[in-house]
Amino acid sequence: MPVAGVDIGSLSTEVVILEKGKILAGIIVSTGANSKVAAEKAMQMALEKSGLARDNLQYIIATGYGRVSAPFAHEKVTEITCHGRGAFSLDSGVRTVIDIGGQDSKVIRLNSRGKVVDFVMNEKCAAGTGRFLEVMAHALEMDLAEMSRLAPLARKTVTISSMCTVFAESEVVSLIAEGYPREEIVKGIITSIVERTVSMANRVGVEGTLMMTGGVAKNAAIVKALQESLGIKITVPQEPQVVGALGAALLAEEGLEKKEG
């Protein structure tokens, strides 16, 4: 019985279709202005790829910010539980999950059965989230991929001493004006977001295998810096972006089993 998990984030939307634990399709599209449209589009693409019709899907769970307004979901589960579940299914040694999301960053602690036992999320302000990276990238007039590419080229790190996004943005602007090389500023920004995340991770405590999920996990420079700062190796799954949707799909299978009892 095929089921689906849909993760509708502020930046991208993912769909995973699953049958008996096997992934039939995994799709990533950008969310754009309308999350409903993006969800429909991603679902359509996933169905095409798996050769299924909408009616074949027995259970659908939506997660992420758009979950509340997801058009076709049978159930809504937060990305905290889904990322935890998804990460644990990929590696049962995972006890800590880090996800730097667009609006929210989170550190999730799992027990030996993969159940969430504690989590922390960023405080109200955007410092330490994907949004922070975006604002900084904008100030530097480059995209996130370019940031990742530039960072290793830096010989030194400029310290971004401001803690809040608003202060930090003007600090970056003045660093540019003072003629600091862009790669050094990029490295400074990355250090700043990494240290933020580490401070959050320390609040719940890091244990067991640490997996990083979400789009930011594709940014090698950030993962590397995070590893160095935490002093432990970070596992990054092949497709970190779909972990949330995968978790949702796995929960859908469980939900289906329960329903059919």
Place this chain on the structure above:
Amino acid sequence: MLDLIKKYMAREKGPDMLRRPAIYSLGQAMVRYNLLKFPYRATAMMVEYGLEQTKKVYNRRLPFVWTSAFFPTELLHAMGIPAFSPEIAAALAASLGFQGNFLREAESRWWGRDNCSFHRCAIGGLFSHYYPLPSAFCASSHLCEGAVLMFGSLARVYHRPFMLLDVPVEQEDDSLNYVIGQLKQIISSLEEITGITLQNGKLQEAVANAEGTRRAMQEINELRRHPYSPLTSREAFSYLYLNFTGLGSRAMLRVYETLARELEERIREKKTPEKPLRFKLLWLHLPPFYRNNILEYLEEKGARVVFEEFNHVYWGAMDVSRPLESIAGRMLSHFSYGHISRRIEIIKELAADYNVDGVIHFSHWGCRQSCGSLRMIRDSLQKEGLPFLVLDGDCIDNRNYAPGQVQTRIDGFLEMLA
């Protein structure tokens, strides 16, 4: 009816009517003739009392004072001086939806959005002449530092006396004597400013009222442990007005005694709650007062806030024969003041008493007191195996309210409890 008021308030000159004493007489009449619906008779009594007090402060001929949340109001009730609580006024403004006007007014004259919005709202309310200018500003220094600083500043700007009760952190004899001395000083200053003399026996009467209130509160808190307790957290928070301004008054005593009887009656009826109860929660600090559905959303999900840190009766029996010592003792025994371990112990106690499944801390932006040592609370609760959720937000300023963020955190928390 409330919707009608809100609609009226939304008009440009809407808040103007708040300054007219007649409006409060009208409100009182409406309460008396049951034109307004309240969940409890006690609530109606409180509203009527609140309207009576507010009418007095807008009267413009009678002396009255601004009081901070933890100022010993027994003194004022003993002297018959009405108290205006700017924090409650801010909460009321937020619940009626016009706090934005006041916040903007404050921000256009004084800079920054990092201080407590209860206070920012009150500053704006005073600047724009909606909140009445008092004969004196009375603050106590324990817990809330912002109020001390705000009152001090406003007193300077408006050339009014500022009375500060400086409460030390240690519960020792030196501290007690220091506080008692100040209470005496404050009474004589109030007499001088208002021309009202403290009559013999009045202070004892106020302390007797406070003691009766304490017992009634304990009774209510005990009743709330009952599985059929009907009092929701939102309703419990609605009595905050009395907690901030009423202690020492006959009215507060009567309201709480009535509430205790009503709760008893309803529990006897054994009505099961509409939603099956999945989780019991303890709420730390205050909830937001503007339109939000956090507490209701929890109920909808089968999670009920069964008790709030704010309603904990932290002080011991008050001795009518030694009124000042009793009041000073109450000030010094606040569990949330002094060493953080005091607060943590009480949280653990309350969690055990109410047998809760989890604890939620609503972190009001700008409240250094409640937010400062969250990590220690988290660590201690974790040791007890108690899940802990921090909701960052703002009680008054809804520009700091992101429903999506809050919902995700609550959902994630409840999924974790399941």
Place this chain on the structure above:
Amino acid sequence: MGQTAWEEAFWQRLEEAENDFRQKNGKIAWFCSYTPVEIISSCGLHPYRFSGKEGTSYYADSFLHSSLCFFVRGCLERVLKGEEKNLEGVVLVNSCLAMSHLFFALQKYSSCSFSYLLDLPRYDSQPAREFWSQVLRKFHRALSKYRGIESTEKELWEQIYLYRENRRRLQQLYERREGQVAADGHELIRLVEAFTILPPADFQEIYEAYSRDIFNKKNTLNGPRIFLTGSSMPGGLAKLIHESGGVLVLDDLCIGRRILQFTGEPEAGEDPYSFLARQYLQREPCARMKSAGENLAKLEDMLKKYQIEGMIFFYLKFCDPWYYYGQLLKEIVKDIPVLILEGEYASAGTGQMRTRISAFLEMIR
């Protein structure tokens, strides 16, 4: 600004002395200028003012909320990161809520073997002085007990006089600044800093070298006459004003002039605790004291007396006492231009601060 080789050598020497001090054992860090250093020192320990790590405090942020000021988070950061060697204890004052929370965190999460929180009244009144003197007495007892020694009142008097001598010395430098000044205020603040770090005898040497070799040989400074006030601030801010062409004539800072206001004589029969309590409470108040607002009335006279042309007010973001003080300042001081700077515990060097200060100086000249 052109420093002579003499001067350079002096400042270097000062820094070396401080670095030597940092290697010592038995150091007790204090964080608020109301801390009675005399008592710590009379118990054979070395009190010194702790300054926070400038810049980010990511490590501390997992312990303290991000709406507490950057100074306390910077302090915790430095301690937890183990950047401070041989730190035996910490003594804090509940001067504000942020400081209290810093104390709880240090007590629980640092490895210091002694920690103490002093209960400072918000009044300067007779009952408040009596209360504060009891607090000081208890502190002296607790510290003696911790050390396992019997520290006497006589030893305490000795320390009181030692520190008072140095306070008086520094106050002399602050005198006669109504007219033209030779030494910029940032130098005086730097010397006050040395006073709060070095043992009294070491400081005395430094002071003598400064007053003998440098202070009296300076040429007068030209530029807009500035008064600096506000909360705790990053080290470089006062210097930045000087570098931008201003002349820092006077300050109202706990890292500057205020801490020196302890020059009185004990009354007959007065015990050391009462004397200390009186001296600490009677000085110009921190914004957290009840009299802070009242004291603003005196400020205007002082500004006139010192021919101040511009006032710079700095406050740390999230510091409530100085936030409210700043509002009053703005409402009350109308005759003199005021530059209000809000900042973190870091940004002294960044372009932002520099630009604001330079523009302000251009505006008033």
